[in-house]
Amino acid sequence: MHQEIKNIQAYIRAANYLSVAQIYLQDNFLLERPLKTEDIKPRLAGHWGTCPGINFVYAHLNYLVKKHKQSSIFVLGPGHGMSALQANVFLEGTLEKYYKKATRDEKGIAYIGKQYTWPYGFSSHVSPEIPGAILEGGELGYSLSLAYGAVMDNPDLLAACMIGDGEAETGAIAAAWHINKLLDPATNGAVLPILHVNGYKISGPTIFGRMSNREMEELFSGYGYEPFFVEGTGTELDEQMMETLETCYQRIKKIQEEARGENPPFKPRFPMIVMRTPKGMTTVKELRGQKIEGTILSHQVVMPTVKGDDEELKALEAWMKSYHFEELFDKQKGFSKEILDLIPDEQYLISNNPHVYGKTYKPLVLPESKKLKKEVRVPGEIQSNAMRMAGVFLKEVFELNKKTNNIRLMSPDETYSNRLDNVLEVTGRGWVWPHDPDDKDITRDGKVMEMLSEHNMQGLSSGYVLTGRHAAFTTYEAFAQIIASMAHMHQKFLKYVIRMPWRQDIPSINYLLTSTVWRQERDGYSHQNPGFISGMLEKHNDFIKTYFPVDDNSMLAVLEETFASKNQMNLITANKTPEPRWLTYEQAKDSLKQGLSTWEFASDANPHIVLVGVGDYMTRESLAAIELIKQDAPEIRVRFVNIMRLQAACSCEDAFHPQIPDAEKYFTVDKPVIVNFHGYPEAMKSILFTVKNPGRFSVHGYHEWGSTTTPFDLLVRNKTDRFHLAIEVVEKMHKEGVISDQKKKDLIAQYEKALADHYTFI
Numbered sequence: 143m144h145q146e147i148k149n150i151q152a153y154i155r156a157a158n159y160l161s162v163a164q165i166y167l168q169d170n171f172l173l174e175r176p177l178k179t180e181d182i183k184p185r186l187a188g189h190w191g192t193c194p195g196i197n198f199v200y201a202h203l204n205y206l207v208k209k210h211k212q213s214s215i216f217v218l219g220p221g222h223g224m225s226a227l228q229a230n231v232f233l234e235g236t237l238e239k240y241y242k243k244a245t246r247d248e249k250g251i252a253y254i255g256k257q258y259t260w261p262y263g264f265s266s267h268v269s270p271e272i273p274g275a276i277l278e279g280g281e282l283g284y285s286l287s288l289a290y291g292a293v294m295d296n297p298d299l300l301a302a303c304m305i306g307d308g309e310a311e312t313g314a315i316a317a318a319w320h321i322n323k324l325l326d327p328a329t330n331g332a333v334l335p336i337l338h339v340n341g342y343k344i345s346g347p348t349i350f351g352r353m354s355n356r357e358m359e360e361l362f363s364g365y366g367y368e369p370f371f372v373e374g375t376g377t378e379l380d381e382q383m384m385e386t387l388e389t390c391y392q393r394i395k396k397i398q399e400e401a402r403g404e405n406p407p408f409k410p411r412f413p414m415i416v417m418r419t420p421k422g423m424t425t426v427k428e429l430r431g432q433k434i435e436g437t438i439l440s441h442q443v444v445m446p447t448v449k450g451d452d453e454e455l456k457a458l459e460a461w462m463k464s465y466h467f468e469e470l471f472d473k474q475k476g477f478s479k480e481i482l483d484l485i486p487d488e489q490y491l492i493s494n495n496p497h498v499y500g501k502t503y504k505p506l507v508l509p510e511s512k513k514l515k516k517e518v519r520v521p522g523e524i525q526s527n528a529m530r531m532a533g534v535f536l537k538e539v540f541e542l543n544k545k546t547n548n549i550r551l552m553s554p555d556e557t558y559s560n561r562l563d564n565v566l567e568v569t570g571r572g573w574v575w576p577h578d579p580d581d582k583d584i585t586r587d588g589k590v591m592e593m594l595s596e597h598n599m600q601g602l603s604s605g606y607v608l609t610g611r612h613a614a615f616t617t618y619e620a621f622a623q624i625i626a627s628m629a630h631m632h633q634k635f636l637k638y639v640i641r642m643p644w645r646q647d648i649p650s651i652n653y654l655l656t657s658t659v660w661r662q663e664r665d666g667y668s669h670q671n672p673g674f675i676s677g678m679l680e681k682h683n684d685f686i687k688t689y690f691p692v693d694d695n696s697m698l699a700v701l702e703e704t705f706a707s708k709n710q711m712n713l714i715t716a717n718k719t720p721e722p723r724w725l726t727y728e729q730a731k732d733s734l735k736q737g738l739s740t741w742e743f744a745s746d747a748n749p750h751i752v753l754v755g756v757g758d759y760m761t762r763e764s765l766a767a768i769e770l771i772k773q774d775a776p777e778i779r780v781r782f783v784n785i786m787r788l789q790a791a792c793s794c795e796d797a798f799h800p801q802i803p804d805a806e807k808y809f810t811v812d813k814p815v816i817v818n819f820h821g822y823p824e825a826m827k828s829i830l831f832t833v834k835n836p837g838r839f840s841v842h843g844y845h846e847w848g849s850t851t852t853p854f855d856l857l858v859r860n861k862t863d864r865f866h867l868a869i870e871v872v873e874k875m876h877k878e879g880v881i882s883d884q885k886k887k888d889l890i891a892q893y894e895k896a897l898a899d900h901y902t903f904i
Contacts, residue, residue, distance in 0.1 A: 147380050150201045152470055152480035153233065157197035158424055159465040160229035160251065164258035165190060165443060166458060171251050172467070177459040182449040187259040187266045191422040191441040192306060193226035195338045198419070200230040200492070201484065202383045203302050206391060208486040213299050215495045217289040219315075220306035220338070221268035221279010225258055228272060233477070234485045236273045236493040240644045248473050270638035270645065274493025276608040278635045283312030284628060286335060287598040290321040291605020291613075292497065293331030295547045299497060300394070301333045307350040308343040314597035314628075319365045321598060323575040326586040327401035327410055329547075332394045335367070335414040340421040342438045358416055366575070368393065368411045373418035386415060406586070409575055424464070426457045500639075500646030503610035504546050506705055509538035515727035516695055521743050522765070526723035528716040528758065529656050531694035533564035535701045536614060540568045540589060548611040551590045552599040560616050560656050561718045565590060600625040604632050607651045608639075612705065616654040619715060620662070622674035629653075629678065633711055637683050640709050650710035658820070659844050660759040660857065661717050666850035672821035678713055679790050679801075679825050686790035688713040690757045690820055691730075693723045696786060699730035715820060721758050724765075730786070736803050737787035744768055749781035750880050751871060752809055756785045757820025760842075763857060764818045767867035774868075774889055778875050783808045788829065805833045812838065814874045818862055819843040840870065855904050858897060865893040865900075 163171050165188040170181040200216065207214050218227055231237045232254055237244040243253045257263030264271060268279030277288050289303035309315060322333075337358075341351035350358065355371050362369040370390060372382045390413035397410045422440025427433070430453070434440050444461075445454040470478050488494065496502060514534060516526065536551060543549050551557070551565055563583075570585030571592045577584055591602055596617055603613040622629075632651065639645045655674065662669040678686050687710060691697040697716060704712040724741070725733070733739035744765055753768060755761030761784055768780050789801055809815050811834055819826040823843035830839045847859035857863035869890055876886040 146205060147377060147384065149480040149484045150205055150380055150384070151377070152478060153201040153204070153484045154197050155465040156467065156470045156477065156481055157201065157226065157229040157233060158194055159462060159467040159470075160232065160254070161193040161197065161225040162190070162462055163251070163255050164188070164225040164228065166448065167255050171255050172248065172471070172473070173459070173462060177455055179449055179455065182455070184449070185259075186443045186446055186448070188225050189220075189222040189266075189442050190425060190444050191340065191342070192220040192223040192338070194423045194425075195340060195417065195419050196220070196223045196226035196304065197229065198383070199302070199304055199336055199338070199417070200226075202380075202387055203492060204234070204484050204486060205384065206387045207490050207492060208484070210391065211487075211490055212391075213490065213495060214492050215276070215292060215299065215301050215498055216274065216492050217277055217285050217292070217301055217303040218268055218275075218279065219277075219282065219285030219304055219309045221277060222266065224264070224266055224268050224272070224279060227268055227275070228254060228258065228264060231273055231493045233481065234491050234493065236491050239494065240273050246476055270635050270642060273644075274495065274498055276498045276605065278631045281627060281631055282306070282309040283314035283597070284601050284604070284631070285309065286315055286318035286333070287321060287601025288605035288608075289333045290318070290325060291602035292609045293333055294325065294550060294602070294606055295329065295611060296331040296497060296609065297329055297398075299331035301331065302336060303333055304336045304338055307337065307339045307341070307348040310337060311349055314601065317593070317595040318598050318601065319362070319367070320593065321602070322366050322412055324572045324591060324593065326572065326574050327398045328406055329587050332398065332412060334390055334394065337414065337416045339416060339418045341436070342421045342441060344441050345438050355416070362414055362416070366409070366411055367414040369414055369416055371416050371418070375423075379419070383417070389413070390415065426461050429454070429457055497609040499644065500610050500648045503647055503649060503708070504548055506539060506549060506612055507542040507546075508702060508705060509535065509542060511698060511702065511727055514538070514698055516723060518695070518723055518726045521724045521741075522722035524723045525720040526694035527561065527718065527720050528691050528694055528697040529561035529654075529718040530564075531697040532654060532701060532716070533562040535698060536562060537564040537568055539705065540565060549589065550602070550606055550611070550613055552603050552613060552615040553590060553592050554596050554599055554617055554621070555592050555594045556616065556618065556657075557590055557592060559718075560654070562616060562654075596621055596624040597628065600628040600632075603651055604628070607649050608635070610648055612649040614652045614654060616656065618657040618669065619655040619659060619674065620657075620669045620671035622653065622655055623671055626674055626677050629674075629711070630681070633678075633681055633683055633686060636685065636709065636711065640685065647708045650704060650707045650712050652704050652712045653714065655713060655715045656718050658715060658717050659848070660757075660820075661719055661853060662848070663851050663853045663856050667848040670844070670848040672844055675713060675715065675821045676825035678711070679788060679829070681790045682792065684789050684792035685710045686713075687711070688715065688788045690786055691716050692755075692758045692761045692784065692786070693721060693725060695723060695725050695727040696730035696733070698727055699734055700786070703734055715757065717758055721762065724761070733784065733786050737789075738783055738785040738802065738808055740808055741782045741784055744780075744782040746779035746781065749779045749810070749813060750878060751778065751874060752781045752783060752813055752815040753867065753871070754783045754785060754809070754815060754817040756788070756817065756826065759857065760818040760820050760862060763862060763864045764867060766864035767871065770864060770868045770893070771871055774892070775872070775875070775881055775885065778871065778880055780871070800832070801829045802833065809833060811835065814878070815839045816867060816870055816874075817841045818867060842867065852904050854900065858900060865897050869893050
């Protein structure tokens with residue numbers, strides 16, 4: 143047996159032992175005396191079944207990385223195998239860099255054991271607290287797309303992505319295999335997918351586990367990969383893995399070398415590995431006549447009642463002793479030479495790669511506003527297009543940042559429809575597989591990523607942003623809901639990234655939501671869903687900000703703010719139809735200081751009532767309602783307030799950050815307020831609950847009344863149109879004694895007739 147194999151096997155034994163110790167023990171970590179009930183934690187948590195596979199892969203990756211001095215990261219799909227990942231990060235010494243008590247000695251072993259799945263300690267799933275991680279390990283399916291996002295524009299980076307066979311059943315992973323067709327090996331790094339087939343999920347078999355090697359070979363060959371199979375036990379398994387990893391590495395280097403030469407390869411076929419091992423291998427083989435290794439009984443905590451069962455306690459002790467940890471660790475000298483010899487030099491440690499800590503972050507160079515801003519003489523006189531402005535702005539951003547190569551646009555097939563096609567004047571849509579002469583704006587090295595999978599556009603965005611680059615993600619507003627849970631995972635990760643002192647700043651992720659609910663009159667009810675905004679505003683993190691630009695100048699101001707920001711999630715919602723230009727660029731910038739502003743040209747001093755517009759269509763209809771009131775009841779004094787930015791609620795420890803700063807200055811303290819809100823009214827009502835005298839507010843918004851109809855009828859059905867707003871103003875002003883009974887009746891009859899005429903017309 144080669145010494146290298148001996149080193150790898152020693153390392154795996156140590157990692158397995160530490161993984162088991164973390165799950166079970168609160169004392170006697172070196173088994174210096176017989177195991178007792180009091181040595182077992184009072185609550186057991188963790189997932190053993192995937193751990194030995196993780197340790198096996200990590201050990202072999204260490205050997206490959208050290209041998210070739212390769213910049214690498216490890217993306218772990220089955221993040222519930224946290225005890226294994228932590229064992230490896232501990233063994234290589236990275237954990238001690240960030241947690242001083244995690245020393246590679248007896249005290250350090252006790253520290254990670256006691257802190258694992260313990261309150262205020264380390265979680266049972268991969269989280270931002272673990273060095274090297276860029277994937278939150280709770281929800282499955284995002285690993286492969288995130289790994290591809292990490293290697294984009296990182297030509298020297300290798301991302302080894304371990305995918306569980308249960309995880310591989312998710313829709314997100316199923317589509318992510320196709321990202322290999324979008325990334326040019328000339329300008330990007332490489333992903334090495336490692337599909338771990340251990341046969342079982344939590345209580346049933348996996349689909350891949352019941353497929354033959356031939357079936358999987360045909361499947362992944364069809365996906366455009368060159369599949370390699372590793373299976374077996376003992377030394378044979380290690381020898382296979384060592385040889386296979388080396389072969390895959392050389393294949394990757396050859397593809398990249400050819401791609402970066404004069405004649406790039408046609409349809410590059412990157413390698414991937416299918417690794418078959420028994421579920422929970424090396425654990426207890428059998429207990430009370432029941433097979434454990436290789437079955438669902440090894441998925442989570444093996445023998446979960448060990449604390450009160452002497453037979454299980456003895457089985458656990460025998461299991462741990464089978465690793466012969468005493469041969470691998472000495473209390474005085476530390477870990478053995480075999481283990482230390484396998485660990486790469488510090489600059490190549492997998493979990494200490496600078497890409498995953500924000501160390502490669504560079505701010506974007508942004509275009510000069512004076513070149514892009516538009517003139518305003520009379521508010522509302524000239525038509526504008528907010529999404530066209532976004533396209534022009536992004537075109538300039540791509541042009542100005544060509545050298546740093548750190549900006550990508552993710553778009554599920556709607557770059558033209560969403561009015562962002564100006565970007566394609568300076569870059570193409572990335573596509574490496576065969577090109578057709580009739581293709582439009584398709585280039586091998588394009589920076590616009592198009593794939594009809596919001597899941598994978600989000601995964602690419604997260605991987606790109608978490609490794610220090612800038613991402614814009616555009617989609618139809620209704621279909622942003624597809625990635626609501628993925629965005630939720632990103633915000634959970636980001637919350638802790640901000641708080642971990644050793645994780646540095648990263649760019650914000652910027653969502654451009656368009657084709658919104660109010661202009662889905664053609665595609666109809668199925669395309670009407672502003673719920674992504676509601677869900678994100680519910681999060682208790684004030685780094686989530688939602689923007690509602692009303693015209694091209696305000697879009698310019700919003701884009702400048704969001705693309706210069708860091709450590710945020712920014713939602714920008716705007717329609718792609720021509721709308722009035724209300725604000726100068728300077729007015730829009732001023733409005734963003736607080737997030738809202740009073741529009742003096744539409745407002746009276748000492749108002750009887752306040753109308754608030756949130757969103758382009760809502761603002762237009764509010765102003766139209768004010769125009770009706772001014773014409774028909776000039777004695778009513780009205781103030782108009784536009785809200786351009788809302789932020790999520792804050793549960794910050796340091797200070798309270800109101801969602802609407804200085805609200806009473808704009809809304810008054812005691813006057814009735816009518817809010818015309820872009821999304822579901824409940825989202826706005828929860829925000830207004832904290833404003834003084836909340837009972838004086840009424841909120842209009844989308845009430846799930848939709849169909850294929852006219853744009854104005856969609857507003858009417860949801861009572862966000864000018865006539866319903868004007869009717870409510872009249873009713874409130876009558877109640878306040880500002881207008882007479884007769885005037886109220888006359889005006890309401892007039893506006894209701896207009897609504898009846900509208901209904902007849904459509």
